[in-house]
Amino acid sequence: MIIEPGIGLLFWMTLTFLILLFLLTKFAWKPIMKAVNDREVSIVDALNQAKLAKIEMEQLKSDNERIIREAKAERDSILKEAREIKDRIVGEAKDIAKLEGDKLIEQARQSIQAEKSAAMADIKTQIGALSVNIAENILKQKLNSNEAQDTLVENYLNNVNLN
Template identity: 50%
Template sequence: MDLVTPSIGLIFWQAVTFLIVLFLLAKFAWKPIMKALNDREASIENALSAAEKAKLEMQALKADNEKLLAEARLERDRILKEATEAGNNIVETARQKAEEEGSRMITNAREVIENEKRAAITEVKNMAAVLSLDIAERILKRELSDPKTQEALAQDYVREVTLS
C-alpha cells in the first residue's frame, strides 16, 4: 500500500515543482497565451462586426437594387405608355388624314360629276337648240314655201311687235 499513499516528501517536492512550473508559465507563457487569446477574441469580434457591417451593407444594396428595379419598372411603364400613346396618335392622325383625303376625293368627284352634268346638260341644250332650229327651219321652209303664208306670217309679226 505504500504505492498508493504518497509520502510527505513526495508531496512537498511535487508542490515545489508545481509552483516552479506555475511561476515559469506565469512569467514566460501566460502573457503570450493570454495575448494570443485576447488577439483571437479581438479578431473574432472584428470579424463579427465586419460581418454585421457587411450584412447591413448588403441590406442597403438590396434596398437600393429594389429601388432601382422599381424605378426601372416605372420607366418601362412610362415608355410603354408613351409608345402606346404615340402609336395611337399615329393611327389617329393616319385615320384623320384618310378621312380628309376621302372627303376631298368625294368632294372632287362630286365637283367632276357636277361639271360633267353641266356639260352634258349644256350639250343636250345645244343639241335641242340645234334640233329645234332644224325642225323650225324645216317647218318654216314648208310653210313659207307658199307666198300667201309668208305674207300672213309677216303681218302677224308686225301686229305682235306693234302691240308689245
C-alpha cells in the same frame, strides 16, 4: 506484483512537473493567453463587421427596391406618354386622311357634275341639231306643195297667238 513507485522517483517527477509548470507559466502562458485574447478580439471584430455588412446590405437592398420602384414608375410613365403620343399621331393622321378624302370626294363630285353638265349640253346640242335635221327632212317631204306650206304657216301662227 504490484509496482510501486519509489519515493525518490515520485519526488523527482513532482519537482520536474513543478519546474515545467513554472517555465510554462513564466514563458508560454502569457503568449498563449495573448494569442487567445487576440483571437477573441478578432472574432468579435469580425462579428461586428458582419453585422455592419448585414445592415449595409439591407440598406442597399431597400435602396435597390426603391430604385426599381422608381424605374418601374418612370417606365410606366414613359410608356403611357408614348401611347398618348401614338394615339394623338394616329388620330391626327386619320383626321388629315379624312379631310383629304373628303376633298378628293368633293373634287370628284364637282368634276362629275361638270362633266355631266357638259355631256347634257352636248346631248342637247346634238338632239337639237338632230331634231332640226329631222324636222327639216319631214318638212321638205310634206311641204313639197304650196298648199301644204300655207297650212303649216297658218297652224304655226294660230299656236303662237294662243300661247
